[in-house]
Amino acid sequence: MLYPEIVIAGCGNPLFADDGFGPAVVEELLKFKLPDNVKVIDAGLGGPHFIFTLLDPEVTKRLIIIDIADFGAEPGELASFQVEDLPAGSYRDAHSWDLTEPLQRLKDLVDITIIGCQPKHVTAPEFELGLTEDVSNAIPKTVRYVLELIGVDYGMAIENLRKEERQRYSRGEACGES
Amino acid sequence: MSKVVEISPTTRHEGHSKLVLKVNDEGIIERGDWLSITPVRGVEKLAIGKTMDQVPKIASRVCGICPIAHTLAGLESMEGSIGCEIPEDAKLLRIILQCANRLHSHALHNILTLPDYYIPGTETKINPFTPEEPVRSVAKRIQRLREIGQTIGEIAGGEAIHPSNPRVGGMYKACSERAVYKMYDLAKEGLTLAHQQMEFMIAVIRNMQKRDWTDVGGKQIPIPKNFGYHDMGYMAADPMYGSSNLDEHPGWNPDRWTDVRPWDWYMGEVEVSLADPGYPIGGTSPVGTKANPQMEACTGVPLYDGAPVEVGPRARLVTFKNFNEKGTFGQQVARQLEYPDCLYTILNCLDEYNPCGKVLADCIPQGDGSMGWAANEAPRGCDVHLARVKDGRVLWYEMLVPTTWNFPTCSRALTGSPWQIAEIIVRGYDPCVSCATHMIVVDDDKRIVAQKLIQ
Numbered sequence: 001m002l003y004p005e006i007v008i009a010g011c012g013n014p015l016f017a018d019d020g021f022g023p024a025v026v027e028e029l030l031k032f033k034l035p036d037n038v039k040v041i042d043a044g045l046g047g048p049h050f051i052f053t054l055l056d057p058e059v060t061k062r063l064i065i066i067d068i069a070d071f072g073a074e075p076g077e078l079a080s081f082q083v084e085d086l087p088a089g090s091y092r093d094a095h096s097w098d099l100t101e102p103l104q105r106l107k108d109l110v111d112i113t114i115i116g117c118q119p120k121h122v123t124a125p126e127f128e129l130g131l132t133e134d135v136s137n138a139i140p141k142t143v144r145y146v147l148e149l150i151g152v153d154y155g156m157a158i159e160n161l162r163k164e165e166r167q168r169y170s171r172g173e174a175c176g177e178s
Numbered sequence: 179m180s181k182v183v184e185i186s187p188t189t190r191h192e193g194h195s196k197l198v199l200k201v202n203d204e205g206i207i208e209r210g211d212w213l214s215i216t217p218v219r220g221v222e223k224l225a226i227g228k229t230m231d232q233v234p235k236i237a238s239r240v241c242g243i244c245p246i247a248h249t250l251a252g253l254e255s256m257e258g259s260i261g262c263e264i265p266e267d268a269k270l271l272r273i274i275l276q277c278a279n280r281l282h283s284h285a286l287h288n289i290l291t292l293p294d295y296y297i298p299g300t301e302t303k304i305n306p307f308t309p310e311e312p313v314r315s316v317a318k319r320i321q322r323l324r325e326i327g328q329t330i331g332e333i334a335g336g337e338a339i340h341p342s343n344p345r346v347g348g349m350y351k352a353c354s355e356r357a358v359y360k361m362y363d364l365a366k367e368g369l370t371l372a373h374q375q376m377e378f379m380i381a382v383i384r385n386m387q388k389r390d391w392t393d394v395g396g397k398q399i400p401i402p403k404n405f406g407y408h409d410m411g412y413m414a415a416d417p418m419y420g421s422s423n424l425d426e427h428p429g430w431n432p433d434r435w436t437d438v439r440p441w442d443w444y445m446g447e448v449e450v451s452l453a454d455p456g457y458p459i460g461g462t463s464p465v466g467t468k469a470n471p472q473m474e475a476c477t478g479v480p481l482y483d484g485a486p487v488e489v490g491p492r493a494r495l496v497t498f499k500n501f502n503e504k505g506t507f508g509q510q511v512a513r514q515l516e517y518p519d520c521l522y523t524i525l526n527c528l529d530e531y532n533p534c535g536k537v538l539a540d541c542i543p544q545g546d547g548s549m550g551w552a553a554n555e556a557p558r559g560c561d562v563h564l565a566r567v568k569d570g571r572v573l574w575y576e577m578l579v580p581t582t583w584n585f586p587t588c589s590r591a592l593t594g595s596p597w598q599i600a601e602i603i604v605r606g607y608d609p610c611v612s613c614a615t616h617m618i619v620v621d622d623d624k625r626i627v628a629q630k631l632i633q
Binding site: 002013014015041042043044045046049050051054126127129 | 220221223224236238239240241242243245286321324325328329332337338339340
């Protein structure tokens with residue numbers, strides 16, 4: 001199966017400064033050892049056609065989308081949305097022939113949460129690399145929130161991460177000693 | 179007396195584009211301009227000074243639909259510049275990724291294009307989302323083909339959307355024997371489905387070709403026999419994968435490429451004098467709207483041998499397989515004919531692939547500023563990237579993406595058809611106009627959601 005029970009998709013374009021928030025959170029999440037039923041994906045701009053239209057609601061029960069959203073808060077503040085909160089046109093699949101939105105089709109079959117971060121600086125259509133400090137600082141909080149949503153203990157995940165790093169280093173040392 | 183009609187935006191494809199059409203009293207297009215209205219964002223400028231590893235990753239973010247083509251073309255233009263030959267097993271993994279991407283893309287294009295066509299023998303247009311047979315089984319098959327393409331792509335490329343495995347000099351990781359078996363099983367399943375899907379689609383296209391008219395917004399619009407014909411040339415670098423300056427017999431030649439500005443090609447300011455509010459999805463632009471394709475077009479016009487060319491499935495088949503059907507229907511048939519080849523190529527590559535083989539070049543030169551190019555045969559056509567790399571940094575970079583080649587060619591293909599079916603011609607090119615950002619903007623009365631702030 002391409003997509004398991006829990007799918008976490010970071011959406012946005014890192015070429016437009018803070019629009020890269022979703023992929024940046026995904027990069028952090030990929031460092032954790034997460035259960036086998038969880039898949040974390042850097043969706044870039046391809047969320048609607050590569051993921052949302054390809055989910056099988058019989059397998060995937062939970063979809064968490066991480067993106068930027070303008071909800072009039074201070075830059076870096078986070079909010080959680082449901083599909084009903086989204087204005088028309090969000091995540092519209094350019095390929096859907098009647099311009100319906102894949103999340104509207106999915107929302108009664110899959111539990112969907114959208115985590116939005118208020119951006120400070122989105123440069124579209126001009127390209128600029130890198131998140132602003134405010135938005136970058138929101139990454140750890142988002143990671144903790146996502147882990148909480150999927151019932152993974154942050155401490156344990158960090159613990160596993162550290163253990164893996166230790167093992168990596170210890171192997172290196174062992175090689176050096178022998 | 180010519181009238182002007184504008185369809186903006188065009189629908190069922192990626193990005194923002196529009197059609198400005200001069201039509202005669204019968205509504206037949208005398209001159210059509212199809213243009214991108216997505217602002218140009220200058221990735222070429224951003225690339226300067228970045229490392230050769232960074233630039234292909236940046237290139238892959240330019241478009242939400244073609245990240246695989248841009249990653250591969252970007253990497254290979256770097257490798258072309260520094261003169262780095264990658265190991266055979268790395269090349270095989272890249273070809274597998276390419277074929278998987280094409281399989282997914284053609285299947286997705288079927289969904290986008292089917293609503294223009296009729297179920298053979300009926301007067302019912304195809305709604306891919308209907309729960310009724312026979313369309314339901316077709317939709318399921320399309321979804322399975324997409325899944326197979328994405329899964330194989332994920333195994334070979336590391337990630338299904340933005341592939342993380344390809345790198346300058348080869349691939350980061352080899353695929354294990356187990357992964358090879360998995361891809362093999364998926365490809366075998368896909369091959370049967372691909373044959374079925376190809377036959378179904380060709381039957382649907384041939385049925386449409388025999389019709390005299392089609393229904394658009396409740397009106398019967400005649401389909402001309404030369405629907406979508408143009409007299410421009412074709413350009414393709416390879417039947418399946420692509421070519422680069424490192425090849426013994428390169429499939430593309432940078433000396434034959436020139437670029438002109440949109441004002442040399444598109445028409446000047448015109449005023450819309452014909453409108454149809456009943457045209458599907460919101461009607462056409464109202465009478466009195468000003469359109470100025472010369473100034474609004476956001477892409478240059480690339481020429482090959484001094485003229486626009488068509489790129490894509492038909493260009494590949496015409497160049498390499500003696501295919502000779504013209505027009506929109508020929509183009510659609512060509513796309514379907516590519517289905518089985520994607521899977522045969524994957525199976526052949528897997529047969530040749532050695533899981534214990536090397537996937538990274540022993541030596542990765544840092545470049546002396548020489549020009550390198552790679553022409554990747556992306557699903558929707560030849561995607562050419564050109565680069566100069568010196569001491570590991572990019573000095574110059576250029577991307578010539580498939581739909582940019584097709585804009586002027588398709589514009590000419592519109593002539594002679596009723597304006598109401600111009601979009602069917604456009605969709606035949608499987609256009610991918612570069613994507614814009616998609617930030618969620620919650621309007622004022624939805625501010626209440628801010629109370630659900632995560633602390």
